[in-house]
Amino acid sequence: MIHAKYKTGLVFFPAFDWAISPTHPEREERLLYTQDQVFEEGLFDIEGIEEYKPDLVTVKDVQRVHFCVPDVWNVMTESHFISAGGAKTIGMAVLDRQVEKGFALVRPPGHHAMRVVHGARGFCNVNIEAIMIEFLREAYNIDRVAIVDTDCHHGDGTQDIYWHDPDTLFISIHQDGRTLYPGSGFPNELGGPNALGTTLNIPLPPNTSEDGFLYVIKNVVMPILEDFKPDIIINSAGQDNHFSDPITNMNFSAQGYAALTEMLKPDIAVLEGGYSIEGALPYVNLGIILAMAGIDYSKVKEPAYDPGSIRQTHSVTRMIEKTGEIVLSLWRQRERKKNKILKSKDFDERRRNIFYDTDGIHESQREKIRLCKNCSGAYKIDSTSDLGYHILAVHIPRKGCRECKELGYRWYDSTNEDNFDIAFLQDRTEDKYLEHDFRK
């Protein structure tokens, strides 16, 4: 008999009847062989591994995180409600202490979905980790959250959502943006002025293998987590760093993913990308589940695995070590840098153009945030897309101070049909979400 050392909950939702399009990587077949492997291994029979049926998230759960344009129903399908719901179900199982660890093996993924959502980017519509985290913050007594994104692509959506939140540490480890979608995620992307340093990016050169990933986790991520002291650790467990993945250029393995999981000890893992559906996913998912549950994974080796042939070069190793040093020193300087900026002005602004590659939508944003010593600052986003929507989105943070809250409502109330189609307000202090559709 096998016993899980750590009681582990799983939501397995392969969405066998949902695809972005028939030949899209995000299609019905994606988790088919993972299911076969997991079933054949008899994982759900192991004492201490519990399978949960996913709940659906509510519209409010989505509104807590996103400004969906024009509304939630237009950017989400049933499958998204279930996928985010799977993450939420697992989060609740962990925080209710039904299980010690949890893994939401769900699709579609979410880590490219940003605060404002006009459509799908990087196969993602809504951010399933963020929806889970904000629900958990509302329903349970948790405050500080660390998200470690180990998908091969930069988790730019999660970064965007937590850009101004000093209580959420977001660390993304990914293939260098100069060589891969979405092209962002460099060490100098550190978060907004009120939350400087709680966004960290660790780009890795192509062909990074086990040594490089595990080096970064051990020498960069773990010390930072120790400093940050999160209440829970979330792993955005994308599996496209695998040597056989068709859309990326890394050399990671099932053994490596399992070892990473064992080192990182996430409370909750959520599946993100991973498109080598036969050669990688069945083995990587198995490795992650076993590592989470504290069961021996030493025999989980994909048939094509040959560590010698995928080992990274010395120059790759040196580049990784250098990036690691840069990130660590940025982390150490964060308070000093942040205070310097906060003293220099009262508001900060940025302008961005965002491309929704999956749906082919262009969006341009103007964002303005109040620099605040008492909270993480209210901000507003003025967003237009080539679908023709012009919206204002106002966010009052969870621990927003009185001034920021009043400012947020002033911003929201000053909108009218002359300047916007829709105005949105997220008042996280009261878990209240308003919108005014001026087109009606």
Place this chain on the structure above:
Amino acid sequence: MIIGLDVGGTHTDVVLLGTEGLIKEVKVTTDPSNLFNSVLSGLEKITEGIEPENIHRIVLSTTLTTNAIVQKKFPEVGMIVSGGPGLDPELFRSNRHYYPVSGSIDHRGREIEPVDSKEIKKIAKRFKKEKIRLVGVVCKFSVRNPDHELKIYEILKDSFEKIFLGHRISGNLNFPRRIATTFLNAAVYPIHKEFYEAVQKSLEKKGLVLPIRILKADGGNMNFNSSIDFPGQTILSGPAASVMGSVAFSSEDEDTLIMDIGGTTTDMSILINRVPLLDPIGISLGSYKTLIRSLDTLSIGVGGDSAVKIKNGKLQVGPQRLGPALAFGGPVPTPTDALFVLKEMNNGDREKSVNGLRELAKELRLSVEDTASMIFEFTCRKILSEAEKMINRINAKPVYTVHELQEGYKVTPKKILVLGGPAPCFARYFEKISDYKARAVPKWTVANAIGAALARTTCEVIFFADTQRKIAIAPAENFLINIKENFDSSDAVKNAFDLLRQKALQRGSDSDHLEMEVLENMQFNMVRGFYTAGKNIRVKVQVKPGLINGYDDIIVNLTRRS
């Protein structure tokens, strides 16, 4: 005429049915140390004065293999197991002579590492030396490609009495369960074979020359010849017998909860539109999790003879049974005694029940009658609350498509059928304390034997096709063909139905009344690069569990007489 026989822990129930109804019923005491005698004396009594040629069907449900497994009375079995990537097969060790070997197959059925015939020959030699005659061979993913199991079989086939291959048990994926089930089949094979051959011989001596049928855990039967390769399927057929005895009294368009209230336990199961709900993977028995098709049943430690006591001021019923009710000379008060006090039962010594409950009444500061009501109501409530939990568990079963999650069937029984005893009292109380409609199954004391008698021959076929690899396989049917690229799910269903029909007939089905249905039918496009490289098709079909055709009159008559 049909004979149905069900061996229970205390009684063996036998019925003789004709088209006109229940002709005769017999109860004999079960002798656990000699089941053969129990079965034979039951059959002898029921056939007394009946012309053998009038009997055309005999169905037996016994505890033979179940007992053997629970008591681990096993002969030596040699197990050869190959794993490949994943969990270490050593973790699934079933017995002493268990050998993980090299060789592996992946999830699509492709060979990763070949069988090492030298290694197998060496192990075979060791088995011979240990005088092992029964061997089990199980490979991971053998249901996607049985090649390795077959290769190993070729090496071993002339050296052993019987070899059990993992892929022949079930097309379901679950390597650890495949190992356990293959082992159990091998382990109960000798006792099963010897027992039923002896029964068959004794019947022949009486002039009853017809193939006996054996009830399975899924509520269907198979003939003795088919059971020889899968004797494990006969475990835990008792609960299935009771459920099949209730089917005819359940509703066509409603879910029904079946409760078989025994002395020690209550077994529960669900009928959906008269079809019993099956366990999605297979039955568990003791520490063995198997791939044996079975009804989804729950057994709880509350029954008519459960010991009643007061602990920390609170009433407790079960889970122990220390003996029969006080009214029948037992040692401690039981829910049955409560029924005596309430004058719901009268075939025992009520005085003893009253005296026994008086102690409890004192502690509870209630009258003896109120105490009895409280005990019985408490017992009924406990059974109902476990039933609710079972229904919740069934409805919480994970599903893997958006469609199922949204439209998935929710089990919501509104009716309870009660068997065992005393069924009418329980039915009355269930109605009183809940919103359920409840009634006792007609002839509830022998409904289990009636169920065994009237159960259909059931089986399932799991069919898999991969048009990129150009193969279609139904592993348990020993079926593997090459297919063309344009093979699709409707071809798969057609093939699966053909195989199912053959299998059902071979197992003893009536060819005119095969109620076949598709349980699962999924087709995935396999996309490699930007092109569709093939289709991956998974089909599951079954003969619906149910009653044999032409039972209607029998049932009508049963209802009328009871």
